[in-house]
Amino acid sequence: MMQTPRKIVQGRVSVVIPTFNRAVLIGETLASLSALRWHDVEVIVVDDGSTDETRTVIKQIRSDGFRWPLDYVWQPNAGPAAARNAGRRRARGEYLYHLDSDDLVVQGAFEALIPAMERAGASYALGIVENTDLEGNRDPDMPFSNHRVIHGDILGSHWYTHAALYRREIIDRIHGYNEALTKGEDTEFHFRILATAGWPASCDDIIASRRVHGYGHLSYGSTSRAADIDAILTVYEHFIEACPAAFCTSRNASRVLGLGSESGLSGDKETKLRCCAILLRMAASRPPLRYLRLWPVLLKPNSARYFCGLRLGMSTAASIWRRMKSGKSTVPKPMR
Numbered sequence: 001m002m003q004t005p006r007k008i009v010q011g012r013v014s015v016v017i018p019t020f021n022r023a024v025l026i027g028e029t030l031a032s033l034s035a036l037r038w039h040d041v042e043v044i045v046v047d048d049g050s051t052d053e054t055r056t057v058i059k060q061i062r063s064d065g066f067r068w069p070l071d072y073v074w075q076p077n078a079g080p081a082a083a084r085n086a087g088r089r090r091a092r093g094e095y096l097y098h099l100d101s102d103d104l105v106v107q108g109a110f111e112a113l114i115p116a117m118e119r120a121g122a123s124y125a126l127g128i129v130e131n132t133d134l135e136g137n138r139d140p141d142m143p144f145s146n147h148r149v150i151h152g153d154i155l156g157s158h159w160y161t162h163a164a165l166y167r168r169e170i171i172d173r174i175h176g177y178n179e180a181l182t183k184g185e186d187t188e189f190h191f192r193i194l195a196t197a198g199w200p201a202s203c204d205d206i207i208a209s210r211r212v213h214g215y216g217h218l219s220y221g222s223t224s225r226a227a228d229i230d231a232i233l234t235v236y237e238h239f240i241e242a243c244p245a246a247f248c249t250s251r252n253a254s255r256v257l258g259l260g261s262e263s264g265l266s267g268d269k270e271t272k273l274r275c276c277a278i279l280l281r282m283a284a285s286r287p288p289l290r291y292l293r294l295w296p297v298l299l300k301p302n303s304a305r306y307f308c309g310l311r312l313g314m315s316t317a318a319s320i321w322r323r324m325k326s327g328k329s330t331v332p333k334p335m336r
Contacts, residue, residue, distance in 0.1 A: 011094040012040040013110055014168070016087030018080050019045060019101035023053040025134075025215060027061060032104040034067040038111060042069045044087040045101070049077030081177035081185040088168075088176050096166045102211055103162055109207035113165040120201035123170040124193065127207030129160045134213050145210070154194045154243075155236075155252050161186050162208045170197045178238055183231040191239045195246035226268065229259055233274055240281055248286040253279060253295065258314060260299045265307040272299050 015033060019026055026045070033043055043066075047054055058072045071090055075083070084098055095114065099105060109127065117125040129145035132138050147159030174192045177185050236256065240247045260275030276296035283292035298310065 010039070011114065012042060012092065013038060013095045013097055013114075013165070014087075014091030014093030015041060015043045015097045015099055015105075016084055016091060017043065017045045017099050017101050018048055018083030018087065019050065019054060020048045020077065020083075021050045021052045021054065022101040022215065023050070023057045025211075025213070026054060026101040027057055029099065029101050029104060030061055030066065030070075032106075033099075035107055036067075036105060036110065037107070040093075041067075041110075042071070042091070042093060044071045044090050045073070046083040046087045047072065047074040048079070048083040049075065079179065079182050079185070081179045081181060081189075085176040085179060088171060091168065094168055096168050096171055097162070098164075099162045099208070102213060102215065104209040104211065105162075106206050106208055108205065110165065112203045112205040112207060113201075116201040116203040117165065117167070122199065122201040123197040124164050124166040125201040125203060126159055126163050127165075127203050127205050129163045129208045129210050130206050132209050132211055134211055136209070139212070144206075149194065149200060151199065152249075153251060154191050154246050155255060157190070157194055158187065159190065160208075160210055162210070164200070166193070174242075181234060181238060183227075184235040188235040188238055191235070191246075192242055195243040225262075226266070226271075229263065229271060232259065233271070233278065236278060240278065240285070244282075244285040248282040248289060250289065253282055253289070253292050254314070254318075256282070257295055257298065258311075261307050261310050261314065264299060264302070265304055265311065267302075267304070269302065275299060 017026070017029065030043065030045075033041065045058060047058075055072070055074065058070070062070055062072075073086065073090065075086060088096060095110075097105075097110075113125040113127055117123075126147060126149070129147075130138055131142055131144065145160050145163055147163055149157045149159070170193065174189075174196050177189050179185075181188055233256075236247070236252075256275050256278050260272050260279075263269075263271035263275065276299050279292050279295045283289050301307070
């Protein structure tokens with residue numbers, strides 16, 4: 001019997017690369033793109049205020065005969081969200097792929113992601129990212145990305161920036177990245193993608209490498225726990241404005257309460273009050289969750305011993321709930 005010919009998927013992929021003082025690494029990133037065999041690719045490098053030799057490196061790569069159209073634009077330093085948005089505005093492709101200037105794309109990435117997206121009728125697709133050093137050696141503790149997407153739990157879902165390929169239209173619909181965020185902008189972007197586009201397509205192919213090094217990062221900020229909580233709450237505050245229906249759930253309220261109790265334990269009254277305000281906004285946004293108005297009362301005391309007990313109680317309750325749900329959960333298994 002004659003087989004039906006396989007449909008050939010067409011479409012230009014626009015690769016947007018924000019960079020900041022990565023002259024020593026961006027050449028390898030572009031070389032990985034030059035080796036791709038997808039039929040139609042364009043590359044947009046947005047230089048976010050570099051003071052090193054990035055411009056010279058790009059000029060040399062162009063003169064050496066880069067395989068794809070290579071657009072380079074310099075802008076005053078404004079952060080990765082603004083740089084990615086600037087690249088999107090210059091892009092002409094049907095698909096968008098965000099790649100950092102220190103990471104690599106693997107041969108066959110787009111051939112794996114785009115057909116998976118087309119088969120599923122999805123607006124974006126996720127692949128596997130390997131974690132390596134600059135020599136290509138995989139991290140022995142976490143060799144591959146641990147991204148996951150869980151129905152009904154947007155805040156529990158996550159993936160690396162360059163694990164995903166998107167239809168341009170879905171990113172235009174959510175207006176790209178939130179430039180008000182200087183940290184966690186990719187996380188908040190993923191939250192809005194999930195709330196707007198739903199479940200992604202997935203493939204089991206390794207499509208990129210995330211390289212760990214000591215040459216700095218695109219975003220700024222301390223790595224202290226207090227700074228992390230501040231960034232998380234900032235992302236939550238932006239997300240509750242954009243997608244209150246998706247954000248306002250009991251599970252997410254428990255997360256906010258947990259951050260508030262952690263702040264109370266450390267004596268950070270300002271952050272504790274910030275968590276109370278988020279809980280009240282959640283209660284106001286979803287009438288069925290009016291009981292959340294009572295939760296800020298749990299954060300009122302200023303005793304470290306009290307918050308030790310509260311955190312122990314929350315941990316015990318969560319453990320009991322997981323045991324009750326084990327064997328009966330309808331939540332899909334996280335993607336590998």
